[in-house]
Amino acid sequence: MAEKAILTEELIAHGVPDIAHTLSVDIVGLALLLYGTDRQKSRLLPPIARGESVAGVLFSEPEAGSDLGALRTRAERDGDGWRLSGRKVYSAKTQLADFALCAARTTESEVPFHGITVFLVPLRPPGVAVEPLWNIGDERFNEVTLSGIRVTEEDVLGTVDDGWGVIGEILGLERTGIEFQAKARRWLDAALERTGAEGLAPAEADRLVALDADVRAARLLAWRCVDDLHAGRSDEVRSAMAKYWAGETGREVALAASGAAGLDALLAGDDEESLGHGVLEAACREAPGLTLASGTSEVMLTVIASAGLGLLA
Structure with missing residues (x-):
């Protein structure tokens, strides 16, 4: 953790754009170390470590920024997997990312924080559209639309319906x-x-x-x-x-x-x-x-x- 933080400080001190590194290593990489299965770690962490893969985060939505319990992206059962549908906004560097952590509702509940699951969603297949949200900063934000992209149990980070705990931990890492x-x-x-x-x-x-x-x-x-x-x-x-x-x-x-x-x-x-x-x-x-x-x-x-x-x- 200390070496990673030192590297982040040095990148910024020398004017190197840091967002892709911060998202991929500091946030997604650490989340995988904490919650990922052995197969997820072996599949996703080595490319990130080699700088061959970039990861992102898909949490915020048009009506769910600070209040993620109000998110509307849905994951509906499809055989042994799910189909994800929804819109995510203010996602930095997603145009470069190969996959992202995505929060979606898997079960309706009277408790807003229950029934949310975090998925490892690939961003290159059909069914994922990444469009720029232009802003005055140097870093590009994006709007990501998920149109029924299919994920499986292999893509669940943590436990189904208990993603709020994972989200809380990830936000702490940020x-x-x-x-x-x-x-x-x-x-x-x-x-x-x-x-x-x-x-x-x-x-x-x-x-x-x-x-x-x-x-x-x-x-x-x-x-x-x-x-x-x-x-x-x-x-x-x-x-x-x-x-x-x-x-x-x-x-x-x-x-x-x-x-x-x-x-x-x-x-x-x-x-x-x-x-x-x-x-x-x-x-x-x-x-x-x-x-x-x-x-x-x-x-x-x-x-x-x-x-x-x-x-x-």
């Missing part, structure tokens, strides 16, 4: 905050490199110093979560704290760093005079999404308040 704090550090360092020799107004300098402390705190919170996972345990509240702080800090860093760096921060990467190949311009477009991805800040605060502080009991 919420270490490692990648978010690493991006905040890269953005802040870019601003400090730009402004260090020229000097800043006292108010701007104080703001960057305070943000430097916030980024360091985000990293410490993230590494506590990594340590939990390394030890084979997970802490929902600690993960929520790390994700919340890293996401909110990243947004503040992008805005403050761009302001301190001046108009040059607005130049995109294809401009030869841009700052660090447009790192801060891209940050301003990406940073708001850090408070949404892997669980919104509002959801993280709800987890902290309820499970951590007992305020909503």
